Amino acid sequence: VYIFYSLFMIWATDSGAYFVGKATGKTKLWPEISPNKTVEGSLGGVICALLVAVLFAIFSEINASIISLMAITIVLSIFGQIGDLVQSAFKRHFNVKDSGNILPGHGGILDRFDSLLFVLPLLHLFHLW
Incomplete structure (x- = not known):
């Protein structure tokens, strides 16, 4: 259930950021x-x-x-977005558009997992508490 939670949470973060950013994003x-x-x-x-x-x-x-899950979700959502920014920074630093050829035009395969690389270790730590 934690894997599904993390996947759905990341997908919601990415989709929400995209659609809200397109509609209202200025800063x-x-x-x-x-x-x-x-x-x-x-x-x-x-x-x-x-x-x-x-x-x-x-x-x-x-x-x-529900309260602890919401608090954890805020932290994980932010760190998922940080993971996305780190992947973007790597690509900018190395001057590449895609991180691989498996999913051309989508930023590469690593772009599909950049948030998970930051979220799953934190979720594991939260689960230990």
Whole structure:
């Protein structure tokens, strides 16, 4: 259930950030690294992730109270976005568009897992507490 939670939370963060950023984004988050990401989109991603957390608290067997799950979700959503920014920074530093040829035009295969690389270790630490 924690794997599904992390996947849905990351997808909600990414989708929410994209759609909210496109609709209302004006303040650039970090234009040198990722010129299209906005602060408004980032906050929209966190809010969408919180909606997923509430749904998981209601409909799944996840072993956490709704308040603690929401607090953890805020941290994980932010760190998932940091993972995305780190991947973008690596690509900018090495002057490459895609991190591989498996998914051309989507930033490469590493772009599909950049958030998970930051979220899963933190989720494991939270689960140990």
